[in-house]
Amino acid sequence: MNRIYLDHAATSPVHPEAAEAMRPYLTEMFGNPSSTHHFGRQSRSGLDRSRRSIAAAIGAAPEDIVFTGGGTEADNLAVLGYVRHHRPKEGGHVITCQTEHHGVLYACRQLEREGIEVTYLPVDEYGRITPLDLQEALRTDTLLVTLMTANNETGVVHPVEEFAAVLNDHPAVFHTDAVQALGKMDINVQTNGVDMLAASAHKFNGPNGIGFLYVRPGIQLDPLLFGGQQERGRRAGTENTAGAVGMSRALELSLEHLQERQENFTGMKQKMSEQLQASGITFHVNGSGTSVLPNVMNISFPDADVEQLLMNLDIEGIAVSSGSACTAGSVEPSHVLTAMFGDTPRSRAAVRFSFGLGTEPAHVEKAAEAVVRVMDRMKAAKL
Numbered sequence: 129m130n131r132i133y134l135d136h137a138a139t140s141p142v143h144p145e146a147a148e149a150m151r152p153y154l155t156e157m158f159g160n161p162s163s164t165h166h167f168g169r170q171s172r173s174g175l176d177r178s179r180r181s182i183a184a185a186i187g188a189a190p191e192d193i194v195f196t197g198g199g200t201e202a203d204n205l206a207v208l209g210y211v212r213h214h215r216p217k218e219g220g221h222v223i224t225c226q227t228e229h230h231g232v233l234y235a236c237r238q239l240e241r242e243g244i245e246v247t248y249l250p251v252d253e254y255g256r257i258t259p260l261d262l263q264e265a266l267r268t269d270t271l272l273v274t275l276m277t278a279n280n281e282t283g284v285v286h287p288v289e290e291f292a293a294v295l296n297d298h299p300a301v302f303h304t305d306a307v308q309a310l311g312k313m314d315i316n317v318q319t320n321g322v323d324m325l326a327a328s329a330h331k332f333n334g335p336n337g338i339g340f341l342y343v344r345p346g347i348q349l350d351p352l353l354f355g356g357q358q359e360r361g362r363r364a365g366t367e368n369t370a371g372a373v374g375m376s377r378a379l380e381l382s383l384e385h386l387q388e389r390q391e392n393f394t395g396m397k398q399k400m401s402e403q404l405q406a407s408g409i410t411f412h413v414n415g416s417g418t419s420v421l422p423n424v425m426n427i428s429f430p431d432a433d434v435e436q437l438l439m440n441l442d443i444e445g446i447a448v449s450s451g452s453a454c455t456a457g458s459v460e461p462s463h464v465l466t467a468m469f470g471d472t473p474r475s476r477a478a479v480r481f482s483f484g485l486g487t488e489p490a491h492v493e494k495a496a497e498a499v500v501r502v503m504d505r506m507k508a509a510k511l
Contacts, residue, residue: 136484153370178376199307199328200231209349283424292321311382334378338371403496
């Protein structure tokens with residue numbers, strides 16, 4: 129069976145060129161980048177080149193990039209590290225959104241346990257919040273605003289630049305989780321106005337276990353890890369040089385021909401929607417009607433049992449997901465879709481199709497055909 133992978137928003141295959149770039153740092157250039165001998169200097173050189181490349185890709189300076197163990201750690205370092213360093217003796221307030229990734233939401237819940245008040249902004253049926261929503265939630269003691277660039281489940285893109293503009297006359301710092309967005313859209317920290325930005329390599333065809341946090345100059349963070357003085361004292365532990373090299377090369381590749389790939393993925397989404405519509409099955413595309421990442425398509429099938437649908441699609445050779453990968457195996461409805469639609473069949477029966485390296489129009493066509501077959505089979509079984 130030729131299996132079709134349409135779960136790139138969960139994790140993506142490592143690009144062959146990124147894997148090849150990593151290989152020497154897993155074999156002959158294995159030194160600790162903090163060592164001063166030849167082997168250490170080799171590793172340090174690769175780490176420094178990677179830092180410069182990543183910084184250039186987002187309009188930052190190399191010293192503004194903190195390597196982390198992934199997107200969740202980057203989010204935690206931004207949210208917990210900033211608030212813990214700057215919290216007043218009394219009070220303190222953070223603003224986030226109900227549909228954030230759990231890497232942000234759970235960090236905010238930890239802050240609540242530490243006495244910080246958190247406002248969780250609601251979203252509309254399209255998964256959106258507005259600059260006015262943010263403006264109305266701001267308080268004089270607001271320390272941090274953390275709002276993602278693009279949602280990991282629906283692909284809905286938020287107006288980050290407009291959020292940043294709201295904060296121009298307010299001392300609160302602005303963090304964005306760009307884990308799902310980087311490599312799928314143009315991002316420049318000099319123009320989008322963010323103070324901190326989190327990213328993860330495995331979302332754009334880099335290796336697992338490596339990410340980074342951009343930190344605007346002058347921002348102070350309490351570290352989460354204690355030990356050495358790596359990453360300018362912001363993240364202790366021997367750096368993952370091979371991972372950083374693979375991440376930087378993958379990011380370079382993801383930004384080449386970006387517009388062409390965006391157009392191709394948009395066309396694939398349109399084709400899938402047309403095929404499903406022609407079949408007569410009931411479905412809703414979540415997030416349609418607003419700006420959405422070109423490679424993510426979240427579809428609710430309210431007449432279906434989503435667990436059975438996913439299982440049958442896997443038997444058909446189609447790999448997709450329900451909700452975010454970080455909550456795989458859970459029977460609870462997606463917190464993102466529940467925020468959009470409440471606890472309804474639409475929020476309980478959603479499937480995320482996401483495209484990436486190696487996805488062809490024929491794959492999407494076969495996936496749509498498989499969905500129709502499975503839906504028809506499940507409907508007949510109920511009769």
